[in-house]
Amino acid sequence: MNVLEARGISKRYGGLAALSDIDLTVAKGQFVAIIGPNGAGKSTLLNVLTGLVMPDGGQVLLDGRVMTRAATYKRIRAGLGRTFQHGRTFARLTVLENVMIGAAIRRDLGEAALRDAAMAILEQTGLVAEANAAIGSLSYGRRRMVELARALACGPRILLLDEPAAGLNSGEVDQLVDRLSDLRAKRELAVVLIEHNMGMVMRLAERIFVLNFGCNIAEGTPSEIQTNPAVLSAYLGEGYVHAGV
Amino acid sequence: MAMRTPLALAAAILAVGALLSFVLPEYHLRLMNLSVISAIAVIGLNFAFGYAGLISLGHAAFVGMGAYGVAILTTRYGWSPWLAMPMAIAATAVLAAVIGFPLLRLKGHYLALATLGLNVSFYIVASNWISLTGGTNGIARIPELHIAGQALPGERQFLWLGLVVLAVAAMVASILHASRYGRAMIAVRDDETAARMTGVDTTVVKISAFVLSAIYAAIAGCLFACHTRFVAPEDFTYAHSITYLAMLIVGGESSIVGAIFGSVLLTFLPEWLRFLGSAYLVFFGVLVLAILVFLPTGIVGLGRLARRPPRRPAAPAPVRVPEVGS
Amino acid sequence: MADFIQLLVSGLAIGSVYALAAIGFVIVYSATGVVNFAAGQFVMVGTFAGVAMLVDAQLPAPLAYSAALAVMALFGALFFLVVYLPLRKSSVVTIIIGTVAIGITMQNAALLTFGSWPFRLPSPVEGRTLALGGAIISTHALGVVGVTAIMVAGLWLLFNKTTVGVGMRAVAQDIQAARLMGLKVNRLLALSWILAALLAGVAGLMLGPMWFADVSMGDPIALKAFAATIIGGFGSLPGAIVGGLFVGLSEVLGASYISSAYKDLISFGIMIVFLLVRPQGVFGEKIQDRG
Structure with a gap:
């Protein structure tokens, strides 16, 4: 298929x-x-x-x-998942929260489970250290990695x-x-x-x-x-x- | 653990409010009541504007719907205020959903002017549908609130009730802020297309934020009607809507605490400027402008400013092509 | 029929005033991106500049009108310096609140200076009428339409035939490119504000004899100008003209043929319908559905 x-x-x-x-x-x-x-x-x-x-x-x-x-x-x-040409992240949310938006596609997950799911994605993409960082504090390259992580969190x-x-x-x-x-x-x-x-x-x-x-x-x-x-x-x-x- | 912030917020509101209720003179208690009522409306507006970025210049219309709902049900149909309030709130929520569905496809200043038109329309209808609303004379003799068979005897007791409602409203808002729903609203404001690309149903999120803001507005309207026991169209003009927005921005947009600070400040400011006599509104305007210019992140920004370097300024608004003679 | 002609002329006259206010609003919006919620107060200031010169100072008419417009030009420059420059990098909403706040200051400053009692601003053709198709028409109303037509023609010449006007259009189109081309961008932005204030001044001087000069007249005018801009097309000058005339006509004809209580609901109802069905208005560009 x-x-x-x-x-x-x-x-x-x-x-x-x-x-x-x-x-x-x-x-x-x-x-x-x-x-x-x-x-x-x-x-x-x-x-x-x-x-x-x-x-x-x-x-x-x-x-x-x-x-x-x-x-x-x-x-x-x-x-389906997608990232954008110029990298689009949610500026007022932290790295973890950005990825949690993607994870929230699973409507059965509670707040704690969402956090765990997002942390697992951050681990795979090497972003754990920046989990609670504000998007504005990241380099452009790291921001694009957050965008990729967020897309992956949608499964x-x-x-x-x-x-x-x-x-x-x-x-x-x-x-x-x-x-x-x-x-x-x-x-x-x-x-x-x-x-x-x-x-x-x-x-x-x-x-x-x-x-x-x-x-x-x-x-x-x-x-x-x-x-x-x-x-x-x-x-x-x-x-x-x-x-x- | 996740409940710590909301509970602390509610406790702080109750503690500070109760303290103030004993030290302030009677006249200031009336202003405190008006501040508390505004704060509830402004916390609601924070969902629509602060989180989801929906510029609403029609918030006072929803406050008015709640207030008129209570006024009409109690004075014309003899309902108890306690029954009239949930009914008025529910009716306002339904109306907000019906209005929001077509309106929220608009963005930026288009939405601002559409909601402004909504508020003006509300005012015109409230002023002219005399058989229902009493026209510009409004509706008087709204029954007073009774708790356990006792009428609330004065401003102080009403303030306690208002504080409890405000504490609950702030707590619920804080819980929502930290939930998937709050994050989705913030995502919609930050980048709507990217939010859709992350599986967010942006239409539902925007309508929910709008309806939620209208529910808070209606709660404020119910309290207003029971507090003043008189409603008239003059209390719900678009100027009031702009005042609510000003309260949010002066306090600090996207902040529940900021919404409360801004409401108290802008309610008391005219009182503090009273020594200026009839010139006080001249200074009021200048002072608000000064706060916008020198404190772009609002009162709560003062605290953040001390800890963090200031944020970069926002990009200038898009400029359009004029079509002169083309 | 005679009634209809009378209503038509007074609708066009009031619509001309709305159109001028709307044009000023659009010029500022196109050049600076500012949604000026004090636009109605600009017109109020214009009317009271007329009151100060004609009624209080008792100056002869030509001198009084020139002096009033000079005051308006100064006022536009002051607004540019005190309100626009500090707010120019703020968000749409902050600018809305800021211009509303300063509008409150303007209205109350006028209240302190002139009091709450309405003034009667005389017209240079005070009391004169013309007979047209059996209808008695106020010369002032016809004059308002004529002056507005001349103003519009003048604007067309300014924006198409003069260096300054073409420069203002360049700034409105792309401020960065205009700066790179060596245009004095700040001076052109200031000129946009001054032009808007002058247009509002003319509108105010013409409105004074039709309404009473009242310090609270700004808000209703602003609302009508907004409705006019939305109906005509946000950012479009021809749209502001057509929208202004439409709002004026719908107000006067609606009050007389439909309902005087709900006359304003007609223009706002139409504005909301436009926003929902055709948000780009009659003349506006197609709004991108995303981005």
């Missing part, structure tokens, strides 16, 4: 086709990367998958259930990550790659990664999906994509070869 399936997604803004006829399937525990130049429609696709933007055409299925028009919180409760079966390495230093990127590999191994978590850091994409992704001008121009394993002529001309030709490989 595919944990996530998008069929024929299209979205127009005025005369501009942000997405045209996109198909994407992600199997249980699979690691998929979406790459493409800026403005290719990657974030729009995540917005459609998470219900922040309604598509003009096509279907979104989670675990085989049609959720094309479902409210965002319902998709999250159905096993997702598939996680959509929008440029999680942007703005992180190389040590933090390595740490992030380790955490993600670790999570996949332990949780059978499927991941959809949008990333410009090609080194990270090549290390983690099983399949790569290339978007350009809202169209899917190629799809395949990392080695297939690296040698695909359409990708080379559309994407790598623009100078992204240097971006972190």
Whole structure:
């Protein structure tokens, strides 16, 4: 069973086709990367998958259930998780409280159980020492880790990550790659990664999906994509070869 | 363990309030009663604005609904105030849900002006639906409260009742603040989209915060009606709504203690400025502005300021494109 | 029919005043992001500047009006310095409370100076009327509509044909970019406040002869100006004009044909309907549904 399936997604803004006829399937525990130049429609696709933007055409299925028009919180409760491109945390809550919001998706948990569940996530993500810290006191990289922890606390079966390495230093990127590999191994978590850091994409992704001008121009394993002529001309030709490989 | 803060808060309110009830002169007891009633309303407003970020300029309308509910049920239908109060509170909650459902899709100053319109509409209806509300003359002769067959004899005894209600209201608010519901409200204000992405049903959270704030407002309105034993539209104008917001911000937004401090301060401030004679309202406005400018985190911020460095200033409000001649 | 024409003209006249107040509110909001809850008090100050010059000082009309507008310009500059600059980095709500607080100060300062007894502010065309289609129409009301039309045309020229006006629009669009372009941003922001105060001054001078000059007249005007801005479209100048005229007409026609007690409910009811169904108003931009 595919944990996530998008069929024929299209979205127009005025005369501009942000997405045209996109198909994407992600199997249980699979690691998929979406790459493409800026403005290719990657974030729009995540917005459609998470219900922040309604598509003009096509279907979104989670675990085989049609959720094309479902409210965002319902998709999250159905096993979807997402982080944002610029890292969005709740500034007036502590690290622990941020993660407890995610854990509260389980409505049967009492206050103490919520705290325990959140602490367990903080342990997995290496945030225990900062549990009671105010968000404002953390570095950007740590804040993005809190956002990831918060998404994980919702217990997702598939996680959509929008440029999680942007703005992180190389040590933090390595740490992030380790955490993600670790999570996949332990949780059978499927991941959809949008990333410009090609080194990270090549290390983690099983399949790569290339978007350009809202169209899917190629799809395949990392080695297939690296040698695909359409990708080379559309994407790598623009100078992204240097971006972190 | 989790109950320590709420219980301490309630105990502190009762202790300080009881002490004040014995040392203050009779006239100040009346102002204390008005402070306590405002504080209950403002703690309610803190759910909507302080936690969930819903700018409401219509809070006084909900205070008015509670007050008019008691006034109408007791004087026209002969209900006991003790029966009329829960009925008035329930009716206000239902109305708040019905109003909130369409209105809370709005944000920022759009919501501010919509709730302002709600308050103005309430005032117009209360002033003109004479057969029900008595129009601008209001409703007089609201029966006094009896406890154990005894009428509350004066301001001091009413204050004790008010303090008990305030203590319970503050305790419940404090418990909610530290619960999943309070956190969800705060998350909605901090980043609504991220809250949805964390599985929070933001519509339900916003409506709950709004209804909860209306319930507190209605409780304050019930006490107001039983305290003054007279209600008129003039007591529930949008200017009162803005005063409630000012009390919250002057005290310290998102803080229950701040809501209480702000209510007491702004209720007593005109009294303290009395030596200025008829010029006191001129200084009142300037003083409130000065507090906003020099104490952006309110009175409770004074204590925090001593312990922590000041927060970074908020980002300036978004600026829109003018459409002159385009 | 004669009645209707009379009502139409007085509705347009009162609507013109609301429109001018709303335009001042929009200019300040566009330039500075401030939702000015003292906007109604600005109009009140304008009326009483007229009272001071025409009634108290007994100046000849041209001199009195110029002096009153000069007072308003100074007042706008003072407001910029004392209220806007200290509050400019505060949240929306703090600014709302701050402008309300200073509005209380303005109203009570006027009360101390002029007392609570309403004044009669004379019109330069005092008592004159015109016959139009069988209806007797006050010349003052027609004059108000005319002056407002001239003001609007002047604003259009200012914002489209002058360096200062184009600079003000640039500041309103993107304050950072305007600063990088070397514009004197603070001076242009101050000018926005002064312009808003002048518009309110003209509105107040024209309103004085139609209503009684009363220190508590600010709040109802502010409410009408808000309704006008929402109906026309928040941040839109054409919207402020259309919204202002609409609110004025609905008030006068509603009072006469529907119910005088509930006349204000009509404009606020329509405002709330607009907020719910079309929050961007008649002319406003589409509001993004997220973010």
